Amino acid sequence: AQSVTQLDSQVPVFEEAPVELRxxxxxxxxxxxxxxxxxxxxGLQLLLKYLSGSTLVKGINGFEAEFNKSQTSFHLRKPSVHISDTAEYFCAVKRxxxxxxxxxxxxxxxxx
Amino acid sequence: GAGVSQSPSNKVTEKGKDVELRCDPISGHTALYWYRQSLGQGLEFLIYFQGNSAPDKSGLPSDRFSAERTGGSVSTLTIQRTQQEDSAVYLCASSLGTGVNEQYFGPGTRLTVT
Known part of the structure; x- marks a missing residue:
């Protein structure tokens, strides 16, 4: 069974615009x-992690994510992206x- | 400090040959993982080592794939009788083991089977 679903395979966005990766x-x-x-x-490098406590997690490079237990989601957001943010992003679950x-x-x- | 290293960085081999991929984890990390990343796909779990416990081999796609970890440190992933569908980037990661420790990834080995 699929444990983690990233709904968008590609997200194009203009520089300085906000972005959400689901x-x-x-x-x-x-x-x-x-x-x-x-x-x-x-290789892959860690942006941020949620272990417990506050549902809003802040990571490196201005990214943050919100844990929503009722919706079983952990969406990644950044209010203003830069060209240097062009990359592939992976969501992961440890259990x-x-x-x-x-x-x-x-x-x-x-x-x- | 030194991160996870993998060698070779690139490997081109002919179909039917055996290959060995090496991973040097971060010193002191007891957990070691191998993943396969095929073009346009996510990370596919292959195998997991934790200390001296028996490895979790549940992700190995066929009996042509095997891995060992000597002395609780360096690991070797072996693919026998390679097939073209084995072409992928093979990633190794290590972590401090149990608990909520994140993984640290190596740069990967790009395997091309011709």
Missing amino acids: CNYSSSVSVYLFWYVQYPNQ DFNKFYFGSGTKLNVKP
Whole structure:
């Protein structure tokens, strides 16, 4: 069964515009949620994570995400994007003891 | 400090040959993961090592794939009798193990089977 769904495979946006990348996960008793970014020809690096506590999580490079338990979502947002944010973004869930489940990725293309 | 390293960065092989991909995790990380990233697809879990426990091999796509981790550190992913559909980027990640620790990824090995 699909654990993580990223609804948008590609998101084009103009520079300085806001952006939201959507992520939904299969419900579970408890999950740990992550967003990773992959720049061209590089490995993945952690943007932010939700473990517990405040549902609004702030990460690096001005990104933030909100955990919504009732909607089983963990959408990633940035109020104003830069050209340098062009990359692929992956949502991930950690459960089943220590396994990570990744979404299929969303390619963010920031245009000048 | 040193991150996760993988070698080679690129590997081109002929169909039917065996290949070995290497991963050096961050020192002290007890958990190690292998993933496959095919063109246009997300990350596909392959195998997971945690300390001295038996590895979780549930993601290996066929018996041509195997992996080992020697001394709780370096890991080798072996693909026997490679097929064209094995072409992908193979990513390794390590973490501090149990709990809520995130993964740290290596740069990957791009495998091309001709």
